[in-house]
Amino acid sequence: MNVRKPPAPPASPGTVRVQKRQAQVPSGLRTKTCDKCGRTFELEPEQKFFLCRDCYEESQRRQHPRKARGTSILTLIRCAQCGGEEYLDFLPADPAEALCKACFTKRKREQKARSTHSIA
Ligand SMILES: [Zn+2]
Ligand SMILES: [Zn+2]
Structure with missing residues (x-):
């Protein structure tokens, strides 16, 4: 089977649309790309994390290895x-x-x- 999509119509010259912002998440959450695994995750406006929750927790565990042990x-x-x-x-x-x-x-x-x- 040969399913071919028709080519998208060329953008009219002169109006170059640059989408800097990703789709906005409601309730003020921002979407960020994790520095470590590259996945996107949501972030509150006041938060300044560079890692998604998984990687963040992993880094926390690494920073506090004692906490992870025993009572985890x-x-x-x-x-x-x-x-x-x-x-x-x-x-x-x-x-x-x-x-x-x-x-x-x-x-x-x-x-x-x-x-x-x-x-x-
Ligand atoms: Zn990550
Ligand atoms: Zn809170």
Whole structure:
């Protein structure tokens, strides 16, 4: 069988369309290509990762080999702040209120900033 697609019509001269941006992901997520494995993954606007989650976790494991050994129980939580899923290497007191590391760090910073008038 010879299925041949008709050639795409040539772009009209003068209007060169350069698509710099990839298809936009809703809810502010950006698509990034992993530096290590080349796969695309989603990234929150404030995050600056160069690796996909798999490679990131692998690099984390390599950076903290002691953590990986012994108690390697990871808890998958859904961040109460941004809704992203993340593995925590500890068991959060309340998984429903658990935050991803990014949001946790952010919240801690905010709490520190207004520690003068603490809100219960
Ligand atoms: Zn990767
Ligand atoms: Zn989060």
